[in-house]
Amino acid sequence: MIALKKCVTSSWKRVVGCLMQFSAHNNHHNIDNNIHHHHLEAYSSPAYSPPPPPINGAMSPRSDDDADLVSIKVCILGDPKIGKTSFLTKYVGREKEEGKGLNYQMDKTMYVSGARIAFSICEVQGTDNSQSHLQLACKDSVAMLFMFDLTSRCTLNSVINWYKEARKWNQSAMPVLVGTKFDDFVQLPLDLQWTIANQARGYAKALNATLFFSSTNYNINVNKIFKFIAAKLFNLPWSIERNLTIGEPIIDF
Secondary structure (H helix, E strand, C coil): CHHHHHHHHHHHHHHHHHHHHHHHHHHHHHHHHHHHHHHHHCCCCCCCCCCCCCCCCCCCCCCCCCCCEEEEEEEEEECCCCCHHHHHHHHHCCCCCCCCCEEEEEEEEEEECCEEEEEEEEEECCCCCCHHHHHHHHCCCCEEEEEEECCCHHHHHCHHHHHHHHHCCCCCCEEEEEEECHHHHCCCCHHHHHHHHHHHHHHHHHHCCEEEECECCCCECHHHHHHHHHHHHHCCCCCCCCECCCCCCCEEC
């Protein structure tokens, strides 16, 4: 009986010890997730708040007098499933309209120094990069965003082909290289982050493009990219800081 009691007591202690270790592991995992979340939030931009409607109650911020309105076109190119649509809807602030091959009519207006800059942004779906869609998207664009998934190096390698095809239809548009899913990228091993970051910087240099790492989940560098485009096009007094620190959203130019 005494031996049985000792056996039961020993078994119970082992069960309690395992439960305590499991609880400690879960608490540590939750702490790591919270630290990761707060780290990313430090780089996020404020949520977009549309300008108030005119006093007459009209829903559109545009008035009949568009003398102060400057319309510019931007196209988004890249492989499928890299976050192009998420990036577009995050910036515009609404869901995309259904389109086949090419998505148009995603517009947003910026108010800068009393003037309005209306971005007309189109996305070529990565599953359909036919010449007709590329030509339509690239024609008259002042900037072209070449996107890739930071966690998928093959999508970065594809950027060169997208660039070559786009330049057939537009030789003057400003190129911008955008790495998406930064929030997933920072969870990769540091040596792999370093390798991908350096490859992306090399591609950006080859394309003579500014490089941004972005995240739509945390709104990191989404708005900043369009502010950068507007500032470059119109010589506005707004500048960005270069950031080459691994583990942070890189900006290189």
